[in-house]
Every structure is written in C-alpha cells, then in structure tokens.
Amino acid sequence: MVGYRIYRAEMAGAWQPIGASFEHGYVDLTAAVLHTYRYAVSAYTEDGHESALSQPVNIGVPGVRTFLPSVARQ
Numbered sequence: 001m002v003g004y005r006i007y008r009a010e011m012a013g014a015w016q017p018i019g020a021s022f023e024h025g026y027v028d029l030t031a032a033v034l035h036t037y038r039y040a041v042s043a044y045t046e047d048g049h050e051s052a053l054s055q056p057v058n059i060g061v062p063g064v065r066t067f068l069p070s071v072a073r074q
Helices: none
Strands: 003-009 016-021 036-044 057-060
Touching: none
Parallel strands: none
Antiparallel strands: 003 016, 003 036, 036 057
C-alpha cells in the first residue's frame, strides 16, 4: 500500500474521486456548507492496483467553517 484515494458522492449520486492522501487523514475543502456527503476510501499500491471502496460514511458539513491561521516560528 502506497496511499489512499478519497471518494465522495451526493447522497444518491455516483462516487467521484476527490483526492488522495499518504496519511490517515484528509480535509475536503471543496465540500459545500450545510450539505451532507457520503465518503469512502480505497488503498492503492505502487504498481497501480486499487482495493475496493471502504464502507461509506455520511458526513454533514456544519454551517460555520473555522480556519485557524498557520503560524511559523523562525
């Protein structure tokens, strides 16, 4: 396993790939506020093989988004 592909679907729609991650986390910055989506992931290998999708989870995006600034110390 090299990484994960993240898929998103409208509640009754088809799965669409929205990104990938090499870590155990992902932030969907394109999700609409006050909207609920289904998400699933697959694992992929270096030679391009991809697993079946995981069990989906339903995630609702709250009405208020909070972004914290990134602070770098020098």
